[in-house]
Amino acid sequence: MSESFDLIELAAGVHGAVSDIAGPAVGNAAIIDTGDKTVVIDSFMTAQAAAELRNEAVRLTGRSAFLLVNTHWHGDHTWGNQVFDDIPIASTRRTLELIIADAPANLVAYEAELDAQLTALRVRLESDDASVRAAAARRVRGVEAYKAAAPGFRLTLPDLLFDDHLVIEGRRRVELMTYGGGHTESDVFAWIPDAGVMIAGDLCWNRIHPRTLDGDPGDWAGILERMARLAPMRVHPGHGEPGGPEVIEALVPYLRTVAGYVTAVRAGTDPAGLAPPPGSEAWASPERMRTGVAGLAARPHPSANRTASGWGRGGDAHLR
Ligand SMILES: [Zn+2]
Secondary structure (H helix, E strand, O other): OOOOEEEEEEEOOEEEEEEOOOOOOOOOEEEEEOOOOEEEEOOOOOHHHHHHHHHHHHHHHOOOOOEEEOOOOOHHHHOOHHHHOOOOEEEEHHHHHHHHHHOOOOHHHHHHHHHHHHHHHHHHOOOOOHHHHHHHHHHHHHHHHHHHHHHHOOOOOOOEEEOOEEEEEOOOEEEEEEOOOOOOOOOEEEEEOOOOEEEEEEEEEOOEOOOOOOOOHHHHHHHHHHHHOOOOOEEEEEEOOOEOOHHHHHHHHHHHHHHHHHHHHHOOOOHHHOOOOOOOOOOEOHHHHHHHHHHHHHOOOOOOOOOHHHOOOOOOEEEO
């Protein structure tokens, strides 16, 4: 089994990889067996974790991966792409642009930044507070893995581009769909209708405060309402454990509250005093909610970084 993630069977032939957010993989991923093709969703933060994922895909399905999908541009879902450089990598056109825009321009500077993080974490390893020491120890393992991966990092871009819908026609049908941008400017999820399974990417976070800084919480809530209408039985999130439709249902009011917080902070409310939205009191990483609200409120126009290409323009593609 893998050191970086756990595998959970979501339905026959569909496995979700669940990662420790502080470990070498960071984001979740998934492996789908269509009966005649093997599809991998997302590639983690490091090549090491991605190689483990690719090996698990062969072990579980008995064949090599046919296609990798990047659900969105964030590095914890795309920086393992180089392990899949011999097969097609699918994403939306806008996600390709955003991966290029975010790529580390200078790997030496990136490694120096990781060294600074390790220095700060080593101070916390000496803390008198056992919970601070434990959190720092978990985090050190991840940052050391990112540092080990940095010298060998090779930017590997999606090369199978679509605007809003790509259907993989195997013995089982897999639909890659986007309803536009919410978590980022362009977010894809995979829908497997015969199994009722949705691989949601970072459109869903289960009992963890989601990153909202690169998206639009109000639009995101609307996207989740549309996803819920597909009536999934199993939802595999981008972070946290898989669950049922309640994973989607819990995030909709949360994101509407966050959107209201952004408006309030623009009007002068101090983000430090914001309470977790109702129902999220026990979720991990509450500071991410306040950082997101503060960052979104500081953006001159909530939609300033959107471009026309970030949104569906029609046109389905089929891959056989
Ligand atoms: Zn993300």
